Amino acid sequence: MAFSSQTPTIVVLKEGTDASQGKGQILNNINACLAIQDTLKPTLGPFGSDILIVSSNGKTTISNDGATILKLLDIVHPAAKMLVDISRAQDAEVGDGTTSVTILAGELLKEAKTFIEDGISSHFITRGLRKANELAVAKIKELAVEVKKDDPAEFRQLLERCATTAMSSKLISKNSEFFTQMVVNAVLSLDQNDLDENLIGIKKVPGGAMEDSIFVDGVAFEKTFSYAGFEQQPKRFTDPKIVSLNVELELKAERDNAEVRVEQVQDYQDVVDAEWKIIFNKLEAIAATGANIVLSKLPIGDLATQFFADRNIFCAGRVASEDMDRVLKAVGGRILSTCSGITSDDLGTCANFEEVQIGSQRYNFFKGCPEAKTCTLVLRGGAEQVIAEVERSLHDAIMIVKRAVSHNSVVAGGGAIEMELSKYLRDYARTVAGKQQLIINGYAKALEVIPRQLCENAGLDGIELLNKLRSAHAKGEIWYGIDFQRENVGNNMASFIWEPALVKINALESATEAANLLLSVDETIKNEDSQEGGRGRGAY
Structure with missing residues (x-):
């Protein structure tokens, strides 16, 4: 075989x-x-x-x-x-x-x-x-x-030159002198130990020229969703006290939360009264702190908005998490999940607060912050694509300046x-x-x-x-x-x-x-x- x-x-x-x-x-x-x-x-x-x-x-x-x-x-x-x-x-x-x-x-x-x-x-x-x-x-x-850090003026020149070189190939090269100052100011406003570039907020507002962009030494965020009574609130403060909350200040219909069985109409009214009492206790506790500005990550409803307006208090609900975090870094204080037992240590402050119209939008500015470890760049431009490219260009320049601060050899x-x-x-x-x-x-x-x-x-x-x-x-x-x-x-x-x-x-x-x-x-x-x-x- x-x-x-x-x-x-x-x-x-x-x-x-x-x-x-x-x-x-x-x-x-x-x-x-x-x-x-x-x-x-x-x-x-x-x-x-x-x-x-x-x-x-x-x-x-x-x-x-x-x-x-x-x-x-x-x-x-x-x-x-x-x-x-x-x-x-x-x-x-x-x-x-x-x-x-x-x-x-x-x-x-x-x-x-x-x-x-x-x-x-x-x-x-x-x-x-x-x-x-x-x-x-x-x-x-x-x-x-290696450029010496001992002389602040000389060191700032190093950072500006590195930023200008980084921008030379970008859309903003013709405006590099304007943006160079903005970028260097932004990086130097951060905590020099960790230089977290995420604390540099960048907001984009279409319209205007590129050089209409604004550097805010503090925090700026777009006006949040507001209820009736908001326009009666003051829009400018000097040395305000700021309370930051993670509390919902809104009347919720009881059917949203629980089923309540009542035998008499009066019992139903007692439930409603109890709910009003709860929210008024919260609002009065906030007003008693002497705060001029109330910020919350959660909604602040129409009742609370009108309550604050009557007492010359400014409020903003539904503040984005990243904006709230930067506010706390800038103004101090801490975020609270209750309205009771608020002390003066829980409140932040800044030199000036104002609501400003930028293009078609309104922004809340917190300037002159004592704890300023953050800043905001409000970018302007004729088209959304242009502003997006300006943002990318500034990001590159910010990163280069950040590296030059920590590694000052060129x-x-x-x-x-x-x-x-x-x-x-x-x-x-x-x-x-x-x-x-x-x-x-x-x-x-x-x-x-x-x-x-x-x-x-x-x-x-x-x-x-x-x-x-x-x-x-x-x-x-x-x-x-x-x-x-x-x-x-x-x-x-x-x-x-x-x-x-x-x-x-x-x-x-x-x-x-x-x-x-x-x-x-x-x-x-x-x-x-x-x-x-x-x-x-x-x-x-």
Whole structure:
């Protein structure tokens, strides 16, 4: 009896599973990431263009913020989603550089693609990229200029310059002088120990010009839902006492809460009287505290509103949780869940309170707060898309200033630090033998994508300016970068084009990590849903 020596085929994966592997798979992943890079390249720098994104439900967004664009793009390629993740991570960690980190990661992969096609092992490439990244990060730390915090005026100038640089590529670049002051004031108003940017409230009011935006050193929130009697209440106080409640001051029909069985009409009246007595006891207890302003997270009904109006007390019910939290941070006191036993320690205060008309809406302003660890930016603009982009731009600038406060070392922007790192890595590569020299050289070449793309987006001659930059850096001009004012190269440190060193370090580390992760993947297994009567692809 003859036995077949051929091994039988064993099917492990479900029918319809798509498995592709090897060098072709790595190249496929790199090409997907390069397509993402091409989308973002035109948005880089002061002369970068904006992208109009229309979602499936017809909502339009205009932005040149890398993280925002990638979040709104419907990316299906699994490898390309890696770039979305590093962009979001950069946004969460330092707030700016979201486009740079994606472009750098794409360029590192483009350099690696050549080596992969030449047959160099992907593990060998990742080792070289890691080594180059370590050298680059160490060099940034060595070159970074630390600005002393001892002189408040000098330190404020550092923060303003970092904010101006962060805004240079945004919609608000033409109004950067106005918004720079607003951003720096906002960050400096926070508790300098934890710098929680969530305590900077941002409110958007359509209409007016961008420079009609208001910085409030305290809390501002939109007028809440109000009942009859609200207009009789005073709308301005000096040194008011403020009570913050989590109590509902509204008459509820008894049928809402319980079923009451009565035998006589008088019994029913007793129930109603008891309910009125309860709410009046609450209101009188509040009035007895001497409070001028009553805020509550829960509704304040028409009876309470009129009661307070008769006693020249201002009230606002249904205050949003985040607004109430910021009020407490600013005015002091504490939030109360009962109206009895309120002491003077439970009340907050501020220098001025007023209700202000802004555009078509009315806002409550609490200014001159003794505990001011919060502030509010009221943004104006002609269209909702414009205000939304102003908000994103200010968020980036706020995050940059926040990082500059906690890490006060800076480097020059405009491609200066990238060109210096490129020159340093090329010099180092000459001291390394073997293929590793090629990888480190490739990393150095990839770094030049930032100044090259800045030139391209500004309509300048990239080849000529890059040659000038290489020449300047070879002569020891470490802070030479693209100077857009003169359309030439120049000392960007002297021109005050500054960025926190942390932004550059984080961008390089994230981009290298993403490139290494993608290069280490050489097989993709994709499970497809069964279709057409339950038979997967390839079934017969």
